[in-house]
Amino acid sequence: MSRIGLFITCVNDALYPQTPKAVVAVLERLGYDVDFPQAQTCCGQMHANSGYRKDAAKLAKSFERTFAGYDAIVTPSGSCAAMTRDQYPDLTGTDIGDRVYELSEFLLDHAGVEDVGASFPHTVTYHPTCHGTRALGLGDKPLRLLRAVDRIELVDLPEADQCCGFGGTFALKNSEVSSAMLDDKCRHAADTGAEYLAAADNSCLTHIGGGIGRVGGPRPIHYAEILASTT
């Protein structure tokens, strides 16, 4: 029996308990036993991408220690999964990233399930987050899972593949450019008329949701929460 560890990410730890709860609900519904190692904190992506290699390496080591005993590590974040897979080998020489799955990878590639038995009677538009789509190569995996949800109505997001402008500390260091990118993303999201904007990363959704809070538009939601819904 393989051991599955849940890595909730620091952003969800601090701000969005509903997302990891949803991951637990979906995995348990499919018959998996999930464990949550309490010692987890952050994958170190902010430090690595901001140029603080030594700090990032320490956090990578801590991640490695925390999750060493697990056969599969599931996380609801494309960018954190990409961090462990792309940057850990160079930072600490570990290949633990090979066992880290973004939720949609776990469901489609590992569990072989496309229809997770969810129902969500709302209009939803989907934003493919950059690191998930490009760095991790998720392609349309989260979208495939959403298409299989009962009663959902998916609406295309115009210029969906354009970055929302978050980029971690980019949003602070180049705040004006980031805000200009966000303006366009919020406008496109509002144009869809959807009730919800779904994505595979709550950090991007914090950014987009922060903009939508000012100008109006669909409610941001992690796609795991849609997969957990059975309304």
Next chain:
Amino acid sequence: MTTAFPPGRSLRSPKFAESAKVALGMPQLRSNLAHATGTIRGKRATVVGELDDWESLRDAAAAIKADVQHRMPELAVAFERKATEAGATVHWARDGAEANRIAARITREAGADEVVKVKSMATQEIELNEHFEAEGLKAWETDLAELIVQLAEDRPSHILVPAIHYNRTEIRDIFKGRMSDAPTGLTDEPAALAEAARLHLRRRFLSAKVAVSGANFAVAETGSLVVVESEGNGRMCLTMPRTLISVVGVEKLLPRFEDLEVFMQLLPRSSTGERMNPYTSIWTGATGGDGPEDVHIILLDNGRTDVLADEVGRQALSCIRCSACLNVCPVYERTGGHAYGHVYPGPIGAILAPQLEPGRHDDLPYASSLCGACYEVCPVKINIPEVLVHLRQQGPHHVGEKAAMGAAEAVMARPRLWRAALGAARFFSLPWRKRGSVRRLPWPASKWTVSRDMPVPPKETFRDWWKERER
């Protein structure tokens, strides 16, 4: 002349964030850029989609370029031998100043005080035009967009489309105000503008004794140079004047002639979004009675061999100057090229400029959200996000930021401290919990709340929920 834009900023200029802010305040610039990059993006995607073996071509190109980087001294010497055998004179230039001196000397020795130029990034990089001006020589740009920029006394803002920041009405105004022989009643129809430039340039082509070019490729096996272009102005420069001076960065070397097969499929599709470009000129030394008789090639280092020493950073030297990364970059699309303060703007500039001129462009690796669109389209598979992160890790780092990052790491590396920090955040955000978000925060978080709300930590964390559940 009435144009909405100030001249491009000089090379010693304010930091990217400040220049970007200025550019963002120009609605006409943003609309010109969004329209132009959007059009090229679409064309590129169509013609790239036609090739089943696109990914294999990218792999092949990346492998050839990596090989060149491993064997650069050997290939450069082989190129010199072959080109010399074919009648060319090869010069070696350590930096831009040396290359400019050599080019100016050759021009004088040819009895000329002016040259016609093929569009060339290498000569922009070394500021050849400015150097010629200072020496009392004149270098005339003959590429339409370079001509526009030169007439406007501006700087290029894009590698392939240097005048991308102008729309056609602005170009008409530049021609009317700055081109002595502009036809009266010139309209802003593209055909009329092109015809005006054509007549203006024809006189220069016919009288020029010396031409200056760059090269897209330099083939070590044969000593040949290759120029890929669209307008035919390059062909005129490369064949009519008696003397030809080509300034070629050493990274332009290719081992074999057959390597061109790969790059000639990748380059036009990635740059102009065409299956094939209209004019490709390949020449090997001098051929009596056909084209230039006095052929000079200046092999330029200008920081390139130093970049070679960095195992991660050196992939930037694989760049074939196609501009695909600029056209897909959400940052470039909103700021334009001038904000980067370097002749190579956009994602490739953000990794090339700081390496070619160490210590001078430390802010550019941060001019990216790391979205990765550049890497996805790069025809030679330069992992631009990887190099950006690598350069950020080289520093320098701001003292305050370094302290904050160190503190964050100290907390995050200790689960108990991390849990305490989360608890503190929940406690201090209590007053905002009912509202669900914060609208205004003090500096530096104000950089966030300037355009975005900040969510408030929840009443119950996942950890609490999990503990409760396990009980």
